[in-house]
Amino acid sequence: MKVSVEQISEIASRIKVELPEETVSRQLKKAYNRLNRSAKVRGFRPGKVPLNILKRHYGDQVNQEVGIELVNDTLVEALEKTGMEVVSQSDLDREPLQEGEPFRYSFVVEVKPQVHARDYKNIPAKRPPVDVSDEEVAAELELRRQTNFHLRSLEAPRPIQLGDHAVLDFTTFADGKPVPDGEARGFHLEVGSNRFSPEFENELIGASKGEEREIQIAFPVDYGNKNLAGKNATFKVKVKDIKEKVLPELNDEFAKNLGGFESLENLRLAVHQELESSKTKRIDDEVWVQICDELINRNPFEVPKSMVEQELQRMLDTIRYRLSSQNLTLEQAGMDEDTFRERNREFAEKRVRTSILLEKISHQESLEVSDEELDQSLHSTAEKMNQPYDKVRDFYLRSNMMDSYRHQLLEDKVINYLRDQADITEVDQIPTPDPEEKQSESEENS
Numbered sequence: 001m002k003v004s005v006e007q008i009s010e011i012a013s014r015i016k017v018e019l020p021e022e023t024v025s026r027q028l029k030k031a032y033n034r035l036n037r038s039a040k041v042r043g044f045r046p047g048k049v050p051l052n053i054l055k056r057h058y059g060d061q062v063n064q065e066v067g068i069e070l071v072n073d074t075l076v077e078a079l080e081k082t083g084m085e086v087v088s089q090s091d092l093d094r095e096p097l098q099e100g101e102p103f104r105y106s107f108v109v110e111v112k113p114q115v116h117a118r119d120y121k122n123i124p125a126k127r128p129p130v131d132v133s134d135e136e137v138a139a140e141l142e143l144r145r146q147t148n149f150h151l152r153s154l155e156a157p158r159p160i161q162l163g164d165h166a167v168l169d170f171t172t173f174a175d176g177k178p179v180p181d182g183e184a185r186g187f188h189l190e191v192g193s194n195r196f197s198p199e200f201e202n203e204l205i206g207a208s209k210g211e212e213r214e215i216q217i218a219f220p221v222d223y224g225n226k227n228l229a230g231k232n233a234t235f236k237v238k239v240k241d242i243k244e245k246v247l248p249e250l251n252d253e254f255a256k257n258l259g260g261f262e263s264l265e266n267l268r269l270a271v272h273q274e275l276e277s278s279k280t281k282r283i284d285d286e287v288w289v290q291i292c293d294e295l296i297n298r299n300p301f302e303v304p305k306s307m308v309e310q311e312l313q314r315m316l317d318t319i320r321y322r323l324s325s326q327n328l329t330l331e332q333a334g335m336d337e338d339t340f341r342e343r344n345r346e347f348a349e350k351r352v353r354t355s356i357l358l359e360k361i362s363h364q365e366s367l368e369v370s371d372e373e374l375d376q377s378l379h380s381t382a383e384k385m386n387q388p389y390d391k392v393r394d395f396y397l398r399s400n401m402m403d404s405y406r407h408q409l410l411e412d413k414v415i416n417y418l419r420d421q422a423d424i425t426e427v428d429q430i431p432t433p434d435p436e437e438k439q440s441e442s443e444e445n446s
Contacts, residue, residue: 001074003081011113011304014091016106017078019070024103027066035062067097071105085112088306110304117360119298121421125290128429130283132275140271144258145250151243159206160242162192166204167241174231182227186240200235212238224332288415291422296353303352311348312341358414367417369409377409 002018032054041049041057055062071094079086091108151165160166166189172182191201203215214236221230248254255267316330316337323333330337362368382392396402 001078003078005082008108009302011302012108012110013084014106014108015078015082017074017104019074019103021100021102024097024099024101027070028062028099031062031066063097067094067103070103084109086110087112087304110306113301113303113356115299115301115356115360117299117357117364120295120361120418122423123291123294123418124423124425125287126427127287127424128283128427130276130279132272132279136275137268137272140275141250141268145247145254148258149245149247152246154242154244157209159208160191160204160239162205163245164191165189165243166191166239167243168237169240170235170237173234173236174228179227179233207239209239209242212236222332284419287419287424291418292354295357295418296350299357303349307352308345308349311352312344315344315348316340355411358411362410362414365417367410367413369406369413374406374409
């Protein structure tokens with residue numbers, strides 16, 4: 001086998017492969033032997049058809065099939081001979097196979113850029129202080145109080161108000177016929193939550209316990225329930241009960257019930273620490289965005305399109321998974337795949353550039369993740385997930401995700417290294433990014 005490389009660009013090459021006539025003849029002989037066992041040619045028994053007759057009847061077909069087999073059998077070996085770090089291959093060009101002649105084919109590959117990262121130390125960045133105000137702590141405590149309510153039926157009768165929880169029986173009709181699965185008994189609905197239908201919930205305001213109402217709703221054609229999409233529906237509703245929220249007192253008892261804190265002051269201190277930790281992470285991320293942008297500016301290089309497409313697909317898979325937990329599709333969330341790719345292509349390219357540079361810096365600085373560090377991280381992950389360590393470790397092993405887990409730890413280590421090496425200036429606040437930068441940050445978080 002002869003393999004030669006024709007460079008097209010810094011990240012693309014055409015690989016040319018030539019197989020000797022002996023290899024071609026050997027493969028053709030095997031193919032005709034197989035064919036002779038099953039070929040049906042008038043006047044000859046299976047297995048007894050002369051070779052020249054087989055060639056006359058099946059020559060073009062055999063040459064085509066053997067050409068495909070030779071490519072499939074030798075392509076990986078040809079790639080290994082080049083020593084390239086290939087990320088994709090395309091544009092296969094196969095010459096017609098001719099008996100008694102060498103067989104030639106070629107294909108184009110994209111390779112990971114051969115980058116030597118430079119000027120990655122002392123990158124300037126601005127960092128605001130981590131301040132948590134008493135007002136922020138108070139707001140967080142109130143939020144926790146608001147989410148730890150219990151429901152109580154009204155002590156004194158009154159109509160439904162915004163924020164009440166209505167207990168309903170209802171039947172749904174569309175085009176005068178009952179809607180499949182459109183009946184409910186004892187259905188709980190927070191009025192004003194917009195979790196069911198804003199129009200439906202508004203029509204409940206003012207209704208009293210025991211009252212019956214008919215509510216007319218026109219559903220859009222893209223409504224999630226196909227039995228109601230694009231239809232005018234009638235809900236026959238009876239209010240079985242009206243419940244109101246009862247909020248707990250913000251005191252020591254609340255703190256004990258919430259998380260076993262000894263007092264409200266202990267809870268307040270814990271909330272302060274949580275907010276401080278959250279702000280520290282957010283500011284660390286903001287500092288990293290500054291460092292990353294400058295790192296990319298200092299190290300320009302061409303990025304393989306296939307790597308960008310792979311990153312876009314990974315982003316799509318992630319957002320689809322998150323939407324599925326809400327029983328939503330990409331389309332129901334107001335997006336489509338083509339628009340998503342178009343809007344996020346530039347950001348996906350930035351991610352690819354960043355990943356390549358972090359990998360190169362890890363090699364240049366001899367940074368690695370030891371088995372001990374990997375084990376410590378798995379213990380930490382298990383603790384956060386409230387799962388046994390062995391179960392978490394076995395999950396990553398069974399899913400063949402341990403290498404990617406280690407790779408992410410290594411990227412985090414390089415990021416921390418670059419932050420430690422950066423020229424950080426303390427400021428009151430980081431200037432607001434322009435709209436394009438803000439959009440990229442939003443897309444990253446999604």
